[in-house]
Amino acid sequence: MTAFPKKVSIREEGPREGFQIEPTFIPTARKIEFIDLLGQTGLKHIQIVSFVSPTRVPNMADAEQVAAGITPRAGVAYTGLSLNEKGLRRALACKNLTVTGDIALCASEAFLKRNQNRTLEQQTAAQRTDVAQYNSLKVPVERAVVMAAFGCNFEGDVPTARVVSLVETATDIAAEQGVRLKKVSLADTMAWATPDRIKQAVGAVQDRFPDLSIALHLHNTRGMGIANAYAGLEMGVTEFDACVGGLGGCPFAGHKGAAGNVCTEDLAFMCEEMGIETGLDIEKLIACARLAEEIVGHPLPGALLSSGPLSALRDGTRPYIMASPSAY
Amino acid sequence: MTAFPKKVSIREEGPREGFQIEPTFIPTARKIEFIDLLGQTGLKHIQIVSFVSPTRVPNMADAEQVAAGITPRAGVAYTGLSLNEKGLRRALACKNLTVTGDIALCASEAFLKRNQNRTLEQQTAAQRTDVAQYNSLKVPVERAVVMAAFGCNFEGDVPTARVVSLVETATDIAAEQGVRLKKVSLADTMAWATPDRIKQAVGAVQDRFPDLSIALHLHNTRGMGIANAYAGLEMGVTEFDACVGGLGGCPFAGHKGAAGNVCTEDLAFMCEEMGIETGLDIEKLIACARLAEEIVGHPLPGALLSSGPLSALRDGTRPYIMASPSAY
Numbered sequence A, B: 001m002t003a004f005p006k007k008v009s010i011r012e013e014g015p016r017e018g019f020q021i022e023p024t025f026i027p028t029a030r031k032i033e034f035i036d037l038l039g040q041t042g043l044k045h046i047q048i049v050s051f052v053s054p055t056r057v058p059n060m061a062d063a064e065q066v067a068a069g070i071t072p073r074a075g076v077a078y079t080g081l082s083l084n085e086k087g088l089r090r091a092l093a094c095k096n097l098t099v100t101g102d103i104a105l106c107a108s109e110a111f112l113k114r115n116q117n118r119t120l121e122q123q124t125a126a127q128r129t130d131v132a133q134y135n136s137l138k139v140p141v142e143r144a145v146v147m148a149a150f151g152c153n154f155e156g157d158v159p160t161a162r163v164v165s166l167v168e169t170a171t172d173i174a175a176e177q178g179v180r181l182k183k184v185s186l187a188d189t190m191a192w193a194t195p196d197r198i199k200q201a202v203g204a205v206q207d208r209f210p211d212l213s214i215a216l217h218l219h220n221t222r223g224m225g226i227a228n229a230y231a232g233l234e235m236g237v238t239e240f241d242a243c244v245g246g247l248g249g250c251p252f253a254g255h256k257g258a259a260g261n262v263c264t265e266d267l268a269f270m271c272e273e274m275g276i277e278t279g280l281d282i283e284k285l286i287a288c289a290r291l292a293e294e295i296v297g298h299p300l301p302g303a304l305l306s307s308g309p310l311s312a313l314r315d316g317t318r319p320y321i322m323a324s325p326s327a328y
Helices: A014-020 A028-038 A063-069 A085-092 A109-116 A120-136 A160-176 A195-208 A225-234 A251-256 A264-273 A282-296 B014-020 B028-038 B063-069 B085-092 B109-116 B120-136 B160-176 B195-208 B225-234 B251-256 B264-273 B282-296
Strands: A009-012 A045-051 A077-082 A101-106 A141-147 A183-187 A213-217 A239-242 B009-012 B045-051 B077-082 B101-106 B141-147 B183-187 B213-217 B239-242
Touching: A009 A264, A014 A028, A014 A045, A014 A282, A028 A045, A028 A063, A028 A282, A045 A063, A045 A085, A063 A077, A077 A085, A085 A120, A101 A109, A101 A120, A101 A160, A109 A120, A109 A141, A120 A141, A120 A160, A141 A160, A160 A183, A160 A195, A183 A195, A183 A239, A195 A213, A195 A225, A195 B264, A213 A225, A225 A264, A225 B225, A239 A264, A264 A282, A264 B195, B009 B264, B014 B028, B014 B045, B014 B282, B028 B045, B028 B063, B028 B282, B045 B063, B045 B085, B063 B077, B077 B085, B085 B120, B101 B109, B101 B120, B101 B160, B109 B120, B109 B141, B120 B141, B120 B160, B141 B160, B160 B183, B160 B195, B183 B195, B183 B239, B195 B213, B195 B225, B213 B225, B225 B264, B239 B264, B264 B282
Parallel strands: A009 A045, A009 A239, A045 A077, A101 A141, A141 A183, A183 A213, A213 A239, B009 B045, B009 B239, B045 B077, B101 B141, B141 B183, B183 B213, B213 B239
Antiparallel strands: none
């Protein structure tokens, strides 16, 4: 059998990636309530806001108020996503946030133009400037991120060699500035990955950079999220981004419960069932997903939200509504 | 890398397992329309009805009319599930059906009692009688089925040794009657499996019965369906049951899009993306899933229903509504 990791770390992105895509503005107090409930689940890292233009992402307009309003729990890192200097300075001004810098590259120029209005060359140049700035502001830089690492809705398939080359670029940028990267996050931004592609890309990056640990940022838009995470586990990946309830779905298909990010509690369930420690309380994560459903006002696609975990069946309490089993 | 099978066979169960759980009676003509559309997708085996008590499963009350009304496509086997002699005789009276016999055992007595009102012993005895009857009616018996092979909501975890022992019982029953089984289907009836359990059970059955091919009947109730199928592919499994749109969800949680059987088009998508031939037209399967949604009158949980496959993005036509991508 494959040697799975003994322990994995799941980073919650529901308040940021989940809420930013919602078409209706979510009141600040509700965001805070949600983040504070997430803080009680065992999560060690919650990305709670992004510091981006409120005209482009209206739901993040109150990022400062959200960050100021939470009751931080000891041992939990609360972070905010920033994509430029302005965002970084906003993040640094928030007392409750842990601020780190990423070297963020993208495997698709077409996506980069839509997302950040930059060419690949401009993005690379901007990362050089950013790292210099992180250094001058004493912001630790430990991680490279490769967006659209498996494919792009606007540009098509991404060859694994391109991913490896982008990680090389990131480590080069880091080295130029005296920074040593510890981690690379491969993001399946537009849900093109299948398990074999995960294994290929993770394997190729591991072969070329044996000292870098690999994180996966997975979307479930095409239903592959959990299978892709499993493929990552088989390759020894120990860190995953996820959103409770599978928040992050397409707003234009919201009524269908279109799947968004890989679902935190479903992923944690798989890991725990396989004996891989997550440190997470699955029932508490489900309670967070329920709250998220109530807040966003539409059903979320997470499976455990409806089915519940197995623990409640093993101990005989069965609090979840079960279908009458019918053959077979 | 793992050696995946070159080709897999997906058996559609939407009209039977999908519709039988729906609380509203589906008009016969709509069932026929759906089955005939499924016949155009490349599927080679469609389970269209079950011959069971109409008081227990009202949506199957018109099984004979459905079977009589379809326009069978050459090369496609249309089958009906039967659980006893009465059901078998009803199936044999339908001209459009391919009738085969299963030796069906169950890893959970608690489930068996609810599902068929039998003890394990009674079920084993009944299988002996059934095989004798199949032989006398010249109905081929090629397959053993182990229901609840991974766990039971009413009885808990199922040890792998019990699964192997049930397959032994089935091959013994077959041998007593001069029948040689070719296949065993392991059914995760109540969605207890995770990928590691799939590998353990499939591996143990393969080790003990190297000549039996293994099929998986997977449910996605806890979000593990596709990951479990992937684990099956890694073990060389070449046959899967599935339902378009992920039909088969819990009726009590239907409004939430609670996941039912593993979704045919999502599974076919994964296989095709990994270079494993399915013989299926994914766009046509999605059309069937859309029709199923219209027929059952509520959203279905299949991912490709909302996202579409990648082919349409690779060729630049992009007919599916895509979310505005937002970082990352």
